Amino acid sequence: MEGENFPYLFEPSFPLASLNSPSFLDQPMNNSQYASDFDLANMLSGSMVNGGENTVFPSLSTNSRNTNEGENVNKNKAKSGRKKKYIPPRVAFHTRSAEDILDDGYKWRKYGQKAVKNSAHPRSYYRCTHHTCNVKKQIQRLAKDTSIVVTTYEGIHNHPCEKLMETLIPLVKQLQFLSKFPNLPSC
DNA sequence: CGATTTTGACCCGCGC
DNA sequence: GCGCGGGTCAAAATCG
Numbered sequence: 001m002e003g004e005n006f007p008y009l010f011e012p013s014f015p016l017a018s019l020n021s022p023s024f025l026d027q028p029m030n031n032s033q034y035a036s037d038f039d040l041a042n043m044l045s046g047s048m049v050n051g052g053e054n055t056v057f058p059s060l061s062t063n064s065r066n067t068n069e070g071e072n073v074n075k076n077k078a079k080s081g082r083k084k085k086y087i088p089p090r091v092a093f094h095t096r097s098a099e100d101i102l103d104d105g106y107k108w109r110k111y112g113q114k115a116v117k118n119s120a121h122p123r124s125y126y127r128c129t130h131h132t133c134n135v136k137k138q139i140q141r142l143a144k145d146t147s148i149v150v151t152t153y154e155g156i157h158n159h160p161c162e163k164l165m166e167t168l169i170p171l172v173k174q175l176q177f178l179s180k181f182p183n184l185p186s187c
Numbered sequence: 188c189g190a191t192t193t194t195g196a197c198c199c200g201c202g203c
Numbered sequence: 204g205c206g207c208g209g210g211t212c213a214a215a216a217t218c219g
Binding site: 138 | 213
C-alpha cells in the first residue's frame with residue numbers, strides 16, 4: 001500500500017531520514033524545503049472523506065511487537081523483498097514560538113520524551129488521542145536557535161479536526177439558513 | 188475517577 | 204556480537 005491511496009498525502013522534497021539528523025535540524029530555515037507546498041487546510045481536514053480501511057495508514061508504528069501494524073510491516077517487507085523499510089509520510093514545521101506545544105486543533109497525548117544530543121532541550125513524542133487514528137508528532141527545539149520549535153507530523157489523520165468542525169458547523173448552518181432566502185439584500 | 192503526563196526500562200536498527 | 208541512540212511502553216504520579 002502506497003501513498004497515492006491518500007488524497008492529502010504530502011511527500012516532502014527532502015530525504016525523510018534527514019528529519020532526525022542533527023544536520024537537518026541545524027540547517028537554516030528554508031521553507032521551500034518542507035512546508036511551503038503543504039496545504040494546512042488539508043492537514044486539518046484529514047482524509048476521512050475517503051472512508052474505508054485504506055484511510056488508516058498501515059505502518060505508522062515502528063515497533064514490531066504485539067501489534068497488528070508491526071506484523072503487517074514485517075509481512076510487507078518479506079513479500080516485496082524491499083531492502084528499505086517503509087517510512088510513513090512526515091512533515092516538519094519550523095515555528096518561532098515561546099510555546100513548545102502549538103495548538104493545531106487536534107488532541108494529543110504525550111507518550112515519551114528523550115534528551116536530544118547536543119541540545120539542552122528534550123524531544124517530546126505525542127500521539128493523536130482519537131481512538132482510530134495513530135498519527136504521531138514530535139516536538140523539539142532547534143539546538144542552534146532555541147526560539148524555534150520544530151514540529152514533525154507523521155501520518156495522516158483519518159478523522160475530522162474537532163476544533164475546525166466546531167468553527168465550521170455553525171457557519172455552514174447559517175449559510176444553509178440564509179440560502180432559504182435568496183432575495184435577501186446583501187450587506 | 189478517568190485522562191494525561193512523567194520517566195526509567197525496554198526494544199530494535201545500525202555502525203563498528 | 205556489542206554498544207549506542209532513537210523511539211516506545213507502561214507503571215506510577217499528577218491533573219481536572
